[in-house]
Amino acid sequence: MELLDWIVLIGTLAFIVGYGYWKTTGSKNVEDYILGGKQAQWWTIGLSVMATQASAITFLSTPGQAFHDGMGFVQFYFGQPIAMVFICLIFIPIYHRLKVFTAYEFLENRFDLKTRTLAAVLFLIQRGLGAGITIYAPAIILSAVLGWKLETLNIVIGVMVIIYTVSGGTNAVSVTQKQQMFVIMVGMFSAFFLVMSYLPSDIDFSKALKIAGANDKLNILDFSFETKSRYTFWSGITGGFFLALAYFGTDQSQVQRYLTGRSVRESQMGLIFNGLLKVPMQFFILLVGVMVFVFYQYNSSPLNFNPAAQAAIENSEYSTAYHQLQEEHKDLEVKKKIAQEHYSAVLDVKDYEMIVAAKNRIQAINKAERINRDKAKEIIAKADPDIETNDKDYVFIHFILNNIPTGLIGLLLAVIFSAAMSSTASELNALGTITTMDLYKRNQKGEKSAKHYLNASKWFTLLWGIIAIMFANFASLIDNLIQLVNIIGSIFYGNVLGMFLIGFFIPYIRRNSVFTAGVLTQIIIIGIYYFAIHIHDAGSEKLGYLWLNFIGCALVILLALIFETTSRSGKMIGLRK
Structure with missing residues (x-):
């Protein structure tokens, strides 16, 4: 990297962190800190929701996914617009009417404290892991490519996020995410037009698409009913729908974004805005990866894009x-x-x-x-x-560092860091909120001041930031990073979503039945993941991981119905005796 790249990179990140800290420090109470005073407009909500989901993994892994496997991954997002409509009609009005700080307050209102605590703990586990991965993902790739120490990068990313997230809470997350999304989109469009300009003069966009199509990179839709396939139209519409419904409807890192809306309508418009733009945005990012594939049809590429793999080979007996x-x-x-x-x-x-x-x-x-x-x-x-032999996550960063002009390298690295910061900030903000409101405050004896809970939120956010950095330093790269994040979510989301759907639509089911069903379902889903997916190589799994969302949701509802029916039947028999 040249001096200009360093200036662009450091200047961009310093401005985002500094502006976020200056603009939002000094929350007066816990409502300001957690919900931003409920003053957010729809476009702020929409961008914040999008930035929370669009982590650095999206911009590192998705182009590499398209490079190797084509555009089929976009099917993963097909269920999201439908989920947005469902959440706008059902979830948002209920959350606003109850004036909740967290999504899991609803579960206590409908069932009891132990059900709320179960859902909160499941969230803390999966989102705590996710926060570590969103730091670790860009760090390990940048470390391998740039030669920086992995631990140093983990700490740098984590500390930058902690500075403004702890000081400003939800407002700081929302303010910085607007800037981060601007940097991200400018960077991605720049990459697209640059890769097109690098193609031979007789290769226009139309021919580039035909070249990609000739290599099966434009097979967008797969209507097969093969459950082993990770991405099909049906798994996207069903499993993807349930994953999106759980993520945007029950995951506090997303719920907290639209709870800041000044009205139900603002929150709804923000989610609809996100639903309309998400699929086109992911399509475009995948298209960038496909164009990078076309570029490497005419230009040399490494046998393996992971530079650490090259170094390992050179010092081994297998070098010849x-x-x-x-x-x-x-x-x-x-x-x-x-x-x-x-x-x-x-x-x-x-x-x-x-x-x-x-x-x-x-x-x-x-x-x-x-x-x-x-x-x-x-x-x-x-x-x-x-x-790591799977080099999907290294394809795009290799292209950036070896083909992008000076100055733009710094901008595209800023894109990666910005995306890491935006998603991590939302996660830490949500983790601190859940720990404070669902566990700490709910189990406190006696009254505490608003200032006390404001400080507790800051301290818990700081604690989760430290935990995320520690986890990032001990994590390991598994397959494709964007898939890893979605696999973790799929293991937990369906179960939690099922609890919410029971609360919304099945008044017949009571607290003990849903709690028992939730615990048992989580054990079963982890077992299904281990025996049907984890122990198999990619492409040879017995079940695509997206189906875990549907199975978890359906299973907790079915078990709760069985337990409730059995319980009521037992009581009726007892009464007759």
Whole structure:
């Protein structure tokens, strides 16, 4: 990185942190700190909700996901707009009517304290893990690529977030997220137009799409009913819907964003705004990854994008075998470029048979390249079992550092840091709120002042920030990072969502039944994840992880109905005796 890149990077981050601290410090009471005085307008809510979801993992992993697997991942988000409508009609009016600080207050009003505590604890577990990952994800990649110490990066990201989140609470999160979203979108659009400008002069956007399509990167919709597939239209509409419904309807990091709305209408409009823009935004980010794939059809790429893997190989007994694969990779790249140029030429001729033949040639070369990359991963794993061989998360950052002009590198790195800060800030804000309001305050004996709970919120937010940094320092990279975050959410979200749906729609079910069903469901879902997904390699799972959201939701409702019916039947028998 050049001096200009450092100036852009440090200047952007310093401005966001400094402005957030200056603009929002000095909350007068716990309502100001947690709910921002309930003065947020719809567009602030919409951007804040979007920024909370769009972590650094989104901008690091999603392009790499598209590079390797194409646009199919966008199906994951198909259920989100439907979930937004459902939340606007059901969740938001109830939350505003009850004037809650957290989503889980509703569960106590409907059931009892232990059910509220169960849901709060499940949230703290999964979101505490998520906060560590949102720090760790960009840190480990930037560490590997830039040569910085991982622990240092974890601390830098964590401390920057803690400074303004602890001082300003929800207001600080909302204020900074608007700036972060601006930086993020400017950076991504810059990357898109740059990668298009780097393609050969005869390759316009239309031809680039045809090249991507010839390599099966534009297979957006999969209508198969294969439950083993991670991303299909049906898993997106069902599992994705339940995941989005649980995330936006019951996850405090999101609920807290729209509880700040000055009215029900403002909160609803903010969520609808998010629902309308989220799928196009994810589509665009995936499209950036597809265009990066097209770029590497004409330009050289590493056999494995993870630089740590290259370093591990060079110092091992497998270096000779790996170098042989590299030579084969270079030969394939030459053939691939020639084949792509031929395909581009026959597209102009518009001869169907020639186009099909050229397309088959390209697919054969890319298949050989994938086989080569898989062999390289096997060698890397032998050289150092601790090195991550899955390089999806390194594709986009490699492109940035090796092809982007000076100055814009700093901006795109600022995008990654900004995204990490925005999502982490929301998570720490929510973790501090849940710990204060659902656990600490609810179990306090005697009255405490508003100032006391304001200070408690700040201290708990600081504590969770430290915990997140510690977890980030001990985390390990598993598969694709954006999938890891969604897998963690899918393990817990369906169960919690089911409790809320019971509370909303099934008055027949009482507190003991829903609590017992919630505990048992969580145990079963963890078991399903371990035996049907975790112990299998990607692509060979017995069940796509998105289905866990639907299964968890349906299972807790079914078990609660069974327990309640059994309990009532037992009491009726007792009365008859």
